[in-house]
Amino acid sequence: MSFFDLKGTLKPLTALQQFAKKPHTISYPKETKEAADRYRGLHYNELDECIGCGNCSTICQNAAIDMIHVEGIEGKKGDSGLRPRVDNGRCCWCALCVEVCPTGSLSLTKDYNYVTDDPDTFLWTPGVDNPDGKNILSFTSTRESSLNDFDRIPMPELEGMERVKSFAEVVLGYNEEMAREEASRCISCGICTEVCPDHMHIPEYINAIAAGEDKAAVKIIYDNNPLPEMCGKVCTRRCEDVCAIQTRGDAVAIRWLKRYATETAKTADITYEIVNPEIKESNGYKVGIVGAGPSGLTAAYYLALRGFDVTIYEANAKAGGMTMYGIPKYRFPQDSVDKQIEYIEKIGVKIKYNTKVGKDISFDDIYKKYDAVFMGVGFPKAWTLGIDGEDAKGSMQAVNYLHEINAGEKVEIGDKVAVIGGGNVAIDAARVSARMGADVTILYRRRVEDMPADWEEIEGAEDEGIKIVPQTIPIKVHTDDKGHVKSIEYLMAEMVPDERGGRPKPVPIEGSNKVLEITALMGAIGQQGDYSFLEGEYEEKIKVERGRFVVNEKQQTTDPKVFAGGDAVNRTADAISAIADGFRACKAIDEMLVKK
Amino acid sequence: MEEIKANLIKHIKNSFHTAQEVDFKGNRLDFIVDKQCIPSILTYLKDRLGYIHLSHITCVDWLEDGEFELIYIVWSPEEKIKVFVRTRIDRENPVMPNIDMIWPQAHTYEREFRELFGIQFEGLVAPDEFILEDWDGPPPMRRDFDTAAYTAETFFERPGREDAQDVRETITKRSGEEIPDFAKKYSR
Amino acid sequence: MNDRNSQKIVDIIQNWSRKHSIWVLAYGTGCGAIEIPPTMTSRYDAERLGVRGAATPRQADVLLITGYLTTKTLKRVIRVYEQMQDPKYVIGFGSCTINGGMYYDSYNTIKVLDKYLPVDVYINGCMPRPESVLSGFGKLQELIADGKANGAQKYKDNLEWYRENQKKIIPNWVMPDYNW
Numbered sequence: 001m002s003f004f005d006l007k008g009t010l011k012p013l014t015a016l017q018q019f020a021k022k023p024h025t026i027s028y029p030k031e032t033k034e035a036a037d038r039y040r041g042l043h044y045n046e047l048d049e050c051i052g053c054g055n056c057s058t059i060c061q062n063a064a065i066d067m068i069h070v071e072g073i074e075g076k077k078g079d080s081g082l083r084p085r086v087d088n089g090r091c092c093w094c095a096l097c098v099e100v101c102p103t104g105s106l107s108l109t110k111d112y113n114y115v116t117d118d119p120d121t122f123l124w125t126p127g128v129d130n131p132d133g134k135n136i137l138s139f140t141s142t143r144e145s146s147l148n149d150f151d152r153i154p155m156p157e158l159e160g161m162e163r164v165k166s167f168a169e170v171v172l173g174y175n176e177e178m179a180r181e182e183a184s185r186c187i188s189c190g191i192c193t194e195v196c197p198d199h200m201h202i203p204e205y206i207n208a209i210a211a212g213e214d215k216a217a218v219k220i221i222y223d224n225n226p227l228p229e230m231c232g233k234v235c236t237r238r239c240e241d242v243c244a245i246q247t248r249g250d251a252v253a254i255r256w257l258k259r260y261a262t263e264t265a266k267t268a269d270i271t272y273e274i275v276n277p278e279i280k281e282s283n284g285y286k287v288g289i290v291g292a293g294p295s296g297l298t299a300a301y302y303l304a305l306r307g308f309d310v311t312i313y314e315a316n317a318k319a320g321g322m323t324m325y326g327i328p329k330y331r332f333p334q335d336s337v338d339k340q341i342e343y344i345e346k347i348g349v350k351i352k353y354n355t356k357v358g359k360d361i362s363f364d365d366i367y368k369k370y371d372a373v374f375m376g377v378g379f380p381k382a383w384t385l386g387i388d389g390e391d392a393k394g395s396m397q398a399v400n401y402l403h404e405i406n407a408g409e410k411v412e413i414g415d416k417v418a419v420i421g422g423g424n425v426a427i428d429a430a431r432v433s434a435r436m437g438a439d440v441t442i443l444y445r446r447r448v449e450d451m452p453a454d455w456e457e458i459e460g461a462e463d464e465g466i467k468i469v470p471q472t473i474p475i476k477v478h479t480d481d482k483g484h485v486k487s488i489e490y491l492m493a494e495m496v497p498d499e500r501g502g503r504p505k506p507v508p509i510e511g512s513n514k515v516l517e518i519t520a521l522m523g524a525i526g527q528q529g530d531y532s533f534l535e536g537e538y539e540e541k542i543k544v545e546r547g548r549f550v551v552n553e554k555q556q557t558t559d560p561k562v563f564a565g566g567d568a569v570n571r572t573a574d575a576i577s578a579i580a581d582g583f584r585a586c587k588a589i590d591e592m593l594v595k596k
Numbered sequence: 597m598e599e600i601k602a603n604l605i606k607h608i609k610n611s612f613h614t615a616q617e618v619d620f621k622g623n624r625l626d627f628i629v630d631k632q633c634i635p636s637i638l639t640y641l642k643d644r645l646g647y648i649h650l651s652h653i654t655c656v657d658w659l660e661d662g663e664f665e666l667i668y669i670v671w672s673p674e675e676k677i678k679v680f681v682r683t684r685i686d687r688e689n690p691v692m693p694n695i696d697m698i699w700p701q702a703h704t705y706e707r708e709f710r711e712l713f714g715i716q717f718e719g720l721v722a723p724d725e726f727i728l729e730d731w732d733g734p735p736p737m738r739r740d741f742d743t744a745a746y747t748a749e750t751f752f753e754r755p756g757r758e759d760a761q762d763v764r765e766t767i768t769k770r771s772g773e774e775i776p777d778f779a780k781k782y783s784r
Numbered sequence: 785m786n787d788r789n790s791q792k793i794v795d796i797i798q799n800w801s802r803k804h805s806i807w808v809l810a811y812g813t814g815c816g817a818i819e820i821p822p823t824m825t826s827r828y829d830a831e832r833l834g835v836r837g838a839a840t841p842r843q844a845d846v847l848l849i850t851g852y853l854t855t856k857t858l859k860r861v862i863r864v865y866e867q868m869q870d871p872k873y874v875i876g877f878g879s880c881t882i883n884g885g886m887y888y889d890s891y892n893t894i895k896v897l898d899k900y901l902p903v904d905v906y907i908n909g910c911m912p913r914p915e916s917v918l919s920g921f922g923k924l925q926e927l928i929a930d931g932k933a934n935g936a937q938k939y940k941d942n943l944e945w946y947r948e949n950q951k952k953i954i955p956n957w958v959m960p961d962y963n964w
Contacts, residue, residue, distance in 0.1 A: 024826050024827060025826055025827060025828065025829045025832075026827060026828060026915075028828060028915055028918050029918070029919070029922065032915055033915065042908075052763060053763065054762075054763035054764075054784075057763075058784055061886070062879075062885065062886045062888055063888060063889075066757055066759075066760030066761075067760060067761050067762070067763055067766075068759055068760060068761060069759075069761065075766065075767075075770060080763050080766050080767055081766070082761050082763055082766060085760075087757060087883055088879060088882070088908055089754060089879050089882030089883025089884065089885065090879055090883050090884060090885055090886075090888055091879060091885075091910065092879060092885060092886045092910040093909075093910055112908070112909060112912075112913060112916065113908075113915060113916050113919055114907075114908035114909075114916075115905060115906070115907050115908065115916065115919045115920045115922075115923045116905070116906055116908075116923070117904060117905055117906065117923070117927060117932075118906075119754065119876075119882050119896075119898055119903070119906050120754070120756060122882050122883070122906070122908065123756055123757065187784075188764075188783070188784040189763055189764070189784070190763065190764040190767050190768070190783075190784075191763075191767065193767060193768070193771060193773055194767050194770060194771040194773075199768075199771050199772065199773035201773070201775055201776075201779050203764070203782070203783060203784060204775065204779040204780075204782040204783055205779075205782070207782040207783075207784075208782050211782070216778075216779075216782065219778065219779075220776070220778070220779040220782070223776050223779065727856075728856075728892070729855070729856045729859070729956075730954065730955050730956045732955070733891075736891050736892070741891075743889050743890065743891050744889045746891050747888070747889050747890065747891060747895075750891075750952070750953070751884075751894055751895045751896070751953075752894075752895060752896040752899045752949075753883065753884070753895060753896065754882065754883040754895075754896050
């Protein structure tokens with residue numbers, strides 16, 4: 001070994017190569033490390049997207065989230081008006097709240113740095129206190145990553161062309177497994193209940209179904225709706241439009257779940273056993289009800305439960321009103337109607353069939369005989385089309401046609417039918433005609449997307465081979481020598497935007513005349529009330545405005561003893577509103593007579 | 597594996613007539629026995645069958661049945677099988693035979709059960725306090741011990757959150773819906 | 785020379801020097817103690833800010849309550865805090881020290897730290913990242929420089945109130961009385 005080892009002497013100098021390197025240390029606070037892409041920092045809430053369902057507050061394992069009123073945000077239909085506030089003295093940034101947020105409005109940001117000497121400043125309302133959080137979102141909820149189940153369990157149905165062969169029910173109903181799975185998608189926020197005219201206890205009965213307690217579900221449903229089977233099958237289900245899940249996926253099938261629950265109680269006896277209604281002792285008051293439609297039946301049922309002596313006067317041979325005679329049997333089978341009426345009669349409601357008020361019994365008699373009167377008379381008369389040749393043979397009203405078919409009568413319609421209108425009645429008449437073997441065309445004056453009928457009904461009609469011709473304005477009905485309809489002449493229309501901001505108006509195009517060969521014509525452009533039974537002084541006493549009774553919020557007409565509900569009162573023209581009217585009127589009558 | 601299990605069941609059943617076996621998939625096998633059998637069955641497993649390793653002792657509170665279930669998990673490094681020896685004891689008067697002479701480490705578990713579940717072990721020699729200090733409430737791991745109520749009573753909570761609203765209540769107040777009492781238990 | 789003015793100058797110098805030598809007691813109480821090693825080591829290198837560990841309470845300036853504090857540990861923490869010499873400060877780490885955090889319904893952890901010890905700075909997080917911890921020390925330095933970090937004084941003034949709260953949790957009070 002030499003005395004002078006050059007290699008060994010220079011070796012330490014290799015350390016100099018570290019000289020040019022950037023130091024490993026982060027010179028905080030001059031520079032900060034960027035948080036990871038999915039970093040879970042402080043919350044941010046998109047206040048406009050949030051609907052205040054409170055799912056975040058429920059899921060929070062640390063009880064860190066409160067729902068509070070935020071200034072400037074008012075509750076409306078489909079929005080509770082509450083917003084989450086996070087207690088950062090509880091939160092552990094697990095982000096479960098983000099993952100269960102049905103709207104995806106709640107997210108976490110990259111911002112995590114907060115230091116203070118005041119411990120009372122850790123309550124933050126995301127979105128209000130950090131409006132800039134929008135730009136640094138990191139942990140967001142997507143449709144895929146969300147823990148909510150956004151896809152509805154499909155409802156089994158009959159095949160399109162299979163359906164038209166008979167009046168068998170198209171919708172087959174959920175089985176138990178499907179119902180449990182569908183029910184467990186519900187987050188039980190209850191936002192839907194506000195939209196339901198009857199305010200049914202939707203989260204409660206869906207939770208009962210999810211828990212496997214169908215009997216409890218039926219009992220909850222019967223708490224304020226005595227016709228749930230009908231609602232389960234044909235309700236307009238506005239509740240599903242505001243469902244919290246619907247903001248990013250398919251709404252919970254509230255209607256089908258109600259249908260499932262009511263179908264578990266197979267007969268009226270079983271229903272009675274499950275619901276086990278508490279019938280109060282007779283209080284001596286008598287109530288007369290005109291019309292056994294949904295509103296009349298509802299009022300009668302709940303009045304009977306409260307100890308009233310109730311009698312319904314019904315013009316037809318069967319109760320149910322429009323749900324019996326207006327809805328075709330493939331949507332609402334006869335068995336279901338009978339079961340519900342049987343159940344309501346079991347409670348002690350008397351129904352006098354084939355008794356038309358104004359003909360078989362005068363309104364005056366009813367008014368004098370009873371302590372209170374409820375009128376659920378509905379809209380029995382159809383609007384006429386108002387075109388030439390409308391009164392020819394083979395031209396009829398869709399409502400009357402449905403009535404006769406449902407009453408079991410035969411109606412000659414031939415093999416080519418045109419239905420005019422775009423509401424549920426038009427589609428029903430068309431689908432019934434298709435089942436009668438006819439080739440059906442629907443003529444509607446606006447576009448398909450403007451049709452007031454349910455989209456499910458429209459799709460169902462299309463599946464069954466029914467043609468829908470939009471933007472058509474019928475002008476004349478041609479008749480043959482025997483005075484029978486032969487063809488209908490119509491004009492095509494174009495949509496002109498309304499200057500006043502309303503929906504676009506159809507304007508006929510001159511010279512675009514077309515002729516359609518038909519054997520029957522059905523008008524379904526709406527119905528109106530028939531108040532001819534109100535004679536003499538009652539015409540004065542009970543005010544009618546624009547074709548509807550004038551009522552206060554308690555369903556009381558201008559005569560304090562007389563209440564009214566259903567189509568003859570409200571503009572929504574659906575059964576659930578009628579049921580709500582009946583329920584409200586029942587409470588008001590109870591209050592007026594018993595609790596005064 | 598199945599063979600070893602079958603053999604094991606045969607051996608145990610021969611010696612302990614009341615033992616019931618529950619077979620699980622994979623390398624797990626359960627025996628349900630009376631509490632008096634516990635020391636003898638564990639000794640037998642350890643000395644005669646080679647289950648020399650006590651993995652764990654755990655306790656389940658079956659509040660509805662009024663019973664505690666004690667589970668002894670032993671492991672044989674040769675046979676690679678976990679044997680769960682399970683027994684149920686009365687919840688009102690929970691007394692168990694002590695096994696710390698078989699495995700000294702059971703001592704720690706037993707002290708823990710005594711403190712957190714209130715189970716007494718016959719002949720266990722150990723100081724009264726183990727993890728908890730100055731504890732005067734009921735054994736805290738029992739399911740009927742209401743943690744939330746105890747916490748609210750003992751500790752402070754930072755004020756400022758009193759204005760919290762319930763979503764369902766807010767909506768019912770606005771719409772006038774009346775939820776009947778029998779339905780309330782299904783509310784969120 | 786005016787006495788008040790000279791006191792002011794002394795205070796400024798004192799606070800300036802205190803600010804730059806924050807010695808932290810290495811006593812981790814909860815899960816947050818794991819955030820201390822990265823804060824102290826080369827990545828974040830807290831020592832360049834004058835923050836470094838101290839071996840015993842009597843040498844330390846800052847007591848870190850790193851997360852939840854069980855009733856059992858509270859007893860030790862109080863003893864440690866009372867042994868520390870002035871000036872002394874307390875930093876509360878994370879949710880648990882503010883309103884209970886995820887242990888909000890646990891039977892054996894305290895929820896609101898400032899009922900038992902005077903806290904000077906709170907750091908948000910569960911647990912706070914090293915950057916947040918550094919911001920916490922930064923905030924503490926600011927408060928010291930402004931002369932606002934007077935938790936210890938508050939503790940002395942309200943000792944009875946603090947004792948009452950502490951004794952509610954610790955029924956068996958066998959603690960020495962330190963000479964204040």
